Amino acid sequence: CSFRRAPELEGNDVVDVSVDVNGRLLALAIPPSGDAFVSASTDSGATWSALGMPLPPKFQPLTVDAAKSDTTHVYASGVLGAVSPKGALVASIDGGATWSTTLIDGSTNTSAPFIAAIDPVDAERVFVRLHGAPGELLVTEDGGTTFQGIFTAVGFLRAFALSPDGTYALFGGDTDGVRRLDTSTYETSPLSSLGAKCLSIRGADVYACADEGTDGFSAGLSHDGGATFEPLLHQQCIEGPVDCPMGSPVDAA
Numbered sequence: 001c002s003f004r005r006a007p008e009l010e011g012n013d014v015v016d017v018s019v020d021v022n023g024r025l026l027a028l029a030i031p032p033s034g035d036a037f038v039s040a041s042t043d044s045g046a047t048w049s050a051l052g053m054p055l056p057p058k059f060q061p062l063t064v065d066a067a068k069s070d071t072t073h074v075y076a077s078g079v080l081g082a083v084s085p086k087g088a089l090v091a092s093i094d095g096g097a098t099w100s101t102t103l104i105d106g107s108t109n110t111s112a113p114f115i116a117a118i119d120p121v122d123a124e125r126v127f128v129r130l131h132g133a134p135g136e137l138l139v140t141e142d143g144g145t146t147f148q149g150i151f152t153a154v155g156f157l158r159a160f161a162l163s164p165d166g167t168y169a170l171f172g173g174d175t176d177g178v179r180r181l182d183t184s185t186y187e188t189s190p191l192s193s194l195g196a197k198c199l200s201i202r203g204a205d206v207y208a209c210a211d212e213g214t215d216g217f218s219a220g221l222s223h224d225g226g227a228t229f230e231p232l233l234h235q236q237c238i239e240g241p242v243d244c245p246m247g248s249p250v251d252a253a
Contacts, residue, residue, distance in 0.1 A: 007038060009151040010050040025084040026051065028061040028076060036061050038076065038096055052096025058082055059090060059101070064199070071095075075144065077113040085109040089128065089144040101199035102144045104128070106136065113138075116160035117169065119183075127169065129157045135173060138201055139186065150186050151179070159208070161199035169205060170226050172196040178208070178226050187236035191226045199226075 012029040017122035019025050025041040027048065035054035041047060051074070055061060061078035072095040080088040080101065087107025092099050107113050119125035124143040127150075130136040135157030137150040151157075155175025162169045162183075172178040179188045198209035203225035206222040208229055217231035244250045 001242065001248040001250045004249055006041075006045060006048050014062060016063050018063075018065045020071045021068040022071060024066070024071070026064050026066060026074070027163040028064045030061070034125070036060070036078075038074065039065055052092065052094075055099060056080065056088055057102050059088065060085075061090075062112055065115050065118055067118045068120045073118075073123040073143070075115055075118065077115045077128060079109045079112050087111065087113040087130065088111060089115075089140070091144040093143065095236065100144070102140075102147075104130075104138070104147055106130070111136070116171070117162035119162070120164065120166045122166075125166075127160065127162065129160055129171070132156070133175075137181075138173060141198040148186075150181065151188050159199040161201045161206070163201050170199050170201065173197070174211065174214075180226065192222075192228065194220070194229055 008040055009029055012031050014027050014029050016028045025045055027039045029039050035057050036059055037054040038051040039048045040051040059078055059080050060074045064076045067073040074092045074096055076090045079085045085108055087104040087108055088101050090099050090101050104113050107130050113128045113129045113130055116127040116129045123139050125141050128138045133155045135153040137157060138147045139150055140147045153173055153176045156173045158173045160171040166183060168183055169181040170178055178192040178194050181188050182193050195211050196208045200207040206226045208220050209238045210217055212218050212235045218235050219233035220229035221232050222229045
């Protein structure tokens with residue numbers, strides 16, 4: 001009930017927010033006119049300031065993240081160009097002072113790239129998933145200079161989670177189920193038929209978002225690495241809207 005606006009970002013379209021290993025917040029902002037930019041906050045969102053230089057002209061960003069092993073490595077994915085838009089990864093190795101751009105083959109505005117994860121040890125290894133059906137999972141090992149394909153799905157690839165040590169990942173979607181990826185060989189193997197919409201690895205447990213109508217729950221938990229899931233949350237259990245007191249910022253909005 002007490003959310004407040006960030007005046008430094010007022011009037012911009014903020015399309016993604018992430019937090020780096022040091023607690024710094026990064027936000028992708030698109031102004032009504034001019035180039036998109038990354039804004040950063042080191043005080044839990046109380047104040048914001050632009051991170052380095054604006055992103056390349058005509059770049060429509062979608063996701064932003066910084067490497068855990070070296071937070072000066074910042075990546076943004078999105079679509080470049082208006083006439084014949086192409087998916088692209090924009091990278092900085094100097095904290096946003098300069099940006100380099102790599103077009104991603106096979107990625108357009110209808111199969112746009114989303115940063116899936118950055119390797120926790122290697123700041124130049126980035127996993128990217130392409131939106132659309134069939135979805136694709138890609139990886140770059142040189143900071144975005146080149147990409148290689150890992151997996152081509154039948155349907156959408158909506159979920160990806162990298163293990164804390166980076167040795168394996170789980171990914172999947174509504175048609176292909178949940179699969180395990182060995183990040184040393186890039187070989188994949190099926191785990192579950194769950195139509196995962198999101199995945200999160202917490203120690204030995206795996207959490208997943210799912211479709212209530214198809215999978216029988218909205219959020220689930222696996223104790224066996226993603227092979228089976230037990231329900232944690234059903235949609236009918238959700239109550240709302242929140243009853244905010246009169247005069248609170250949310251009530252006034």
